[in-house]
Amino acid sequence: MHPKSSAAIAVQPRGLPGPAGMDFKGKWERRTTYAWRAVVLHADQLWFSLRGNTGIEPGSSESDWRLFLPKGVKGDQGETPTLEWRVEDATLQVRRVGDIDWVTLSATSALGQRILSGAADPASGDGHDGDYYLNTTSYVLFGPKASGAWPTPGLVLKGIQGDQGPQGETGPQGPQGEVGETGWDVAWTTGATAEADHTYAFANKRWRAVSGGLLPDPPTADPGSDPTNWEYLGDFASVSHDHDDRYYTKAQLGALDPVVLAGIPAVSDLVPIEGVTPTGYSRATTTSRTDPAGNAQSVAAGVIPIDYDATTGELIGWLLDDADDTWSVPLEATFDVGEGAIYIRGRTGSLTGQKALWVLDDGTSDNYIYLAHSSGNFTLGINAGGTTALNATLGAVATDTDFALAIAWVGTAVKASINGAAFTSHTAAGLPSGLTTERRGEMPAGTPGGLHWAGHAKHFARFARAVDGATLQAMTGDLA
Structure with missing residues (x-):
């Protein structure tokens, strides 16, 4: 037999229970x-x-x-x-x-x-x-x-968002832009004294007064008669309206830049640019005209003439003085007769009688909004369902006179201002329905009597929303 072996076994005491958890x-x-x-x-x-x-x-x-x-x-x-x-x-x-x-x-x-x-x-x-x-x-x-x-x-476990921090400081001013092209300063007047290196308009040409030329310096003689002291820079567009397809940059258009009313963009915004026939304009035949300088001109069919001041070279606008001029475009699909505004710059003609400047109609004489110049006054007419809803005098402007005009309407409430004058208020008895067409310089469709616009149009702008009377007055008060 083998001897029985034995060994001691250590038994550890049981530990205390841990604390209860949460x-x-x-x-x-x-x-x-x-x-x-x-x-x-x-x-x-x-x-x-x-x-x-x-x-x-x-x-x-x-x-x-x-x-x-x-x-x-x-x-x-x-x-x-x-x-x-x-x-x-x-x-x-x-x-x-x-x-x-x-x-x-x-x-x-x-x-x-x-x-x-x-x-x-x-x-x-x-x-x-x-x-x-x-x-x-x-x-x-x-x-x-x-x-x-x-x-x-x-x-x-995430905290709530904190308050917005303060606005940062204004950044440094950016670098100055490059010097732009020199424009002409003023129209030259015979007998005046020119400022050296300034540019002038004379005889439909652009000139620069030369610094350091022969006496007198700067010149006092008319440009062209004193070539030593005048530098010829080029012609303005021809007053005989030869339509040389000349295009104008935004900077050259200057005051003709598109208008924005209190942040409202224009639905249509048209300014005259030579060589470009605007949408909707047509003339079936060649016509003979006389420009402001008295020069006879022949304007081809389908071409709208651009008119310039013969002395200053200033762009006056489109010349609309012939019954054969027609200018109409369809209204946009989103057009709403219940609210809108228009802004027009131009020059009245020399003819008396009623002359249509701007129209919205339905292709008939039953429904239209009609702006005209008659007997020295601008008038606004509204026809609704064949019935006269408004026939209002907006203000006086003489013949052959520059003007800036703005009209705004919300429902039947109408406001208008001309050349910065206090706005006038008018109430129509109703509004036309089914309007489809905008016309510039011609009568409402189907309307007898009256005349085509006999003057100039420098800027058409129409807006889908209205502005208040004070804004209308400010718009028309910047006429240069």
């Missing part, structure tokens, strides 16, 4: 009974239950609730969460940004008490009962999972 219950509810160590969210703060209670609001009784994690301070705009978190020694810990001490939120030592995380909210199959889950994108903490489900809503 039990996060989500948002505090008045009808829910909370046991000791329950943690709830109330008024954006975490509270720890000191004993069982029901219906006792956290913060109202120090015997029942203790503030566990106060509300974070409002963060600056765009900053990361007011609270920050970490998993340390199998526990989830949180603290406010800037604090030194971490607060343990839950133990994670055993299966079913882990801290899981991901970039999205947890799925039902993630984790076990008792687990917590942190969405690392939204900084929302879910848990503990119970009966196979994650409680919602979770605890938001």
Whole structure:
């Protein structure tokens, strides 16, 4: 027999049970009974239950609730969460940004008490009962999972967005742009004294007063008669309207630039550019005309003449003084007769009697809005269903006179201003319906009598929205 061997076995005593963990219950509810160590969210703060209670609001009784994690301070705009978190020694810990001490939120030592995380909210199959889950994108903490489900809503660990910061300082001024092309300053007057290196318009030509020429310096003689002291720069467009297909840049058009009313863009915006026949304009035959300088001219069919001042070279506008001139375009699909505005610059003609300048109609004489110049006055007429709804005098402008005119209407209320004068107000008895066509310089369709516009048109602009009377007055007050 072998001798029986023996050995001493050391048995360690069983350790003491660890402290009970916290039990996060989500948002505090008045009808829910909370046991000791329950943690709830109330008024954006975490509270720890000191004993069982029901219906006792956290913060109202120090015997029942203790503030566990106060509300974070409002963060600056765009900053990361007011609270920050970490998993340390199998526990989830949180603290406010800037604090030194971490607060343990839950133990994670055993299966079913882990801290899981991901970039999205947890799925039902993630984790076990008792687990917590942190969405690392939204900084929302879910848990503990119970009966196979994650409680919602979770605890938001991210602070609320802060107030908008103050506006930054104004940046430095940008560099100065390049020097533009020299324009002409004024029209030359015989007997005047020119300023050296300035440009002048004379005899429909552009001239520069030469610095350092022969006496007198600067010159006093007319350009062309003193070539030593004047430099010829070129012709303006021909006053005989030979239509040399000359195009003008935006800078050269100057005051003819498109108009914007209080930020409202124009539906149509037309200024005269030589060599370009505007949409809707036509003339069936060649016509003979006389320009302001008294020169006879022959204008080919389908061409609209551009007129210039023979002395200053200033662009006056389109010349519309022949019954064969027709100019109409269809209204846009979005046109609404209930509101709008127009702005027109031009020069009245020398003829007396009624002369049509601008019309909206339905192709008949039953429905139209009609702007005309008659006996030294601009008038506005409205026909609605064959009945006169308005026949108003807007203001006086003599023949052969430059003008700027603006009209706005909302419903039957109409306002108008001419050459910066105080606006006038008018009320129509109704509005026309079924309008389809805009006409410039011709009578409404089917209207007997009256005359085609006998003058110039420098700028047509129409707007889909109206402006107030003060704006109309400001628009027409800048007539150069």
